[in-house]
Amino acid sequence: xxxxxxxxxxxxxxxxxxxxxxxxxxxxxxxxxxxxxxxxxxxxxxxxxxxxxxxxxxxxxxxxxxxxxxxxxxxxxxxxxxxxxxxxxxxxxxxxxxxxxxxxxxxxxxxxxxxxxxxxxxxxxxxxxxxxxxxxxxxxxxxxxxxxxxxxxxxxxxxxxxxxxxxxxxxxxxxxxxxx
Amino acid sequence: xxxxxxxxxxxxxxxxxxxxxxxxxxxxxxxxxxxxxxxxxxxxxxxxxxxxxxxxxxxxxxxxxxxxxxxxxxxxxxxxxxxxxxxxxxxxxxxxxxxx
Numbered sequence: 001x002x003x004x005x006x007x008x009x010x011x012x013x014x015x016x017x018x019x020x021x022x023x024x025x026x027x028x029x030x031x032x033x034x035x036x037x038x039x040x041x042x043x044x045x046x047x048x049x050x051x052x053x054x055x056x057x058x059x060x061x062x063x064x065x066x067x068x069x070x071x072x073x074x075x076x077x078x079x080x081x082x083x084x085x086x087x088x089x090x091x092x093x094x095x096x097x098x099x100x101x102x103x104x105x106x107x108x109x110x111x112x113x114x115x116x117x118x119x120x121x122x123x124x125x126x127x128x129x130x131x132x133x134x135x136x137x138x139x140x141x142x143x144x145x146x147x148x149x150x151x152x153x154x155x156x157x158x159x160x161x162x163x164x165x166x167x168x169x170x171x172x173x174x175x176x177x178x179x180x
Numbered sequence: 181x182x183x184x185x186x187x188x189x190x191x192x193x194x195x196x197x198x199x200x201x202x203x204x205x206x207x208x209x210x211x212x213x214x215x216x217x218x219x220x221x222x223x224x225x226x227x228x229x230x231x232x233x234x235x236x237x238x239x240x241x242x243x244x245x246x247x248x249x250x251x252x253x254x255x256x257x258x259x260x261x262x263x264x265x266x267x268x269x270x271x272x273x274x275x276x277x278x279x280x
Contacts, residue, residue, distance in 0.1 A: 034183045041184075054243035078195050079184055099262075112202070119203045140223040141215040147225055154250035161251070162258030 030175070038080045039171040045073040049157070053150060064128040067121055074114065103163050110156050113149050120146035 030036035052070050055063035078085065088104045122128070123142040129135070161168065209215055232239070 031182070037183050050244065050247050053247055057240045057243040075192060075195055076184060079188060079191050082191055099265075115199060115202050116206055119206045123207070139210060139215070139219050140221075141210055141218040143225075144218055144223040145209070151250070154247055155254040158251040158254035158256075159258045162255045162262065165255075165259055165262075 034080070035167075035171055036175060039168075039175060041073065041076050041080055045077050046157075048073050053154070061127040064121070064125055067118070068128060071118075099163075106156070106160060106163065110153070110160055113153050113156060117146060117149040117153055120149060 030040050048066070048070050051058065052063060052066040058066065088107070092101065092104050120142045123136060124138050124146055125136065126138070234242075
């Protein structure tokens with residue numbers, strides 16, 4: 001099985017470590033720390049989600065092409081939480097707190113809602129598919145599903161952020177500390 | 181990016197395979213009575229192409245304010261809910277240790 005926790009970790013010499021520490025004074029080492037990498041990538045994911053979710057402001061073309069690009073930070077988010085995804089089904093049937101159980105179910109629900117928004121969005125595309133010379137018959141059903149799923153995603157995301165709020169606050173403090 | 185690059189091809193393949201399979205299953209929704217009903221009655225939202233009578237700057241700002249409210253309000257309410265639940269739990273465990 002593939003696991004992030006089984007990744008080989010580079011253990012440098014004392015000199016390497018000192019150099020790393022000095023470097024840390026000037027730049028963040030977020031790429032070397034899983035939690036910090038997740039934090040930065042999640043921030044990018046949130047910003048890109050907000051940008052692609054406002055077609056009235058950005059225009060339909062930017063909304064559709066941006067949504068296609070949005071697959072990249074969304075996939076990165078899933079890859080960086082690989083261990084969580086892998087163990088979530090096991091945790092669900094084990095003896096965990098109600099909050100943890102709700103968190104797992106909620107994350108699955110967000111994933112499915114996001115997929116529904118993607119699928120319905122592609123099926124009502126008026127800019128992306130025509131540009132690729134693909135003709136589709138746009139159905140009112142998919143327009144409604146896209147509008148409703150995209151609107152539902154926002155409060156669902158709000159609850160998702162609240163459930164992970166302690167982690168967000170902790171990482172925000174850690175990231176703002178210089179040389180950490 | 182070492183955490184992302186680690187065996188990324190295999191992991192991405194699994195993520196994409198599951199997502200594409202789920203997406204194809206979701207496309208089957210258009211065959212349901214629910215979809216047929218909506219397609220028959222029709223659906224429209226927004227202002228059907230007519231420009232709303234608001235300052236242009238608001239046209240760009242309002243969608244983001246809507247998002248912040250739709251994300252922020254449930255976030256805030258959930259945080260309050262978690263705080264209340266934690267407080268009740270602390271109080272009940274405190275009472276248990278006091279009386280037990």
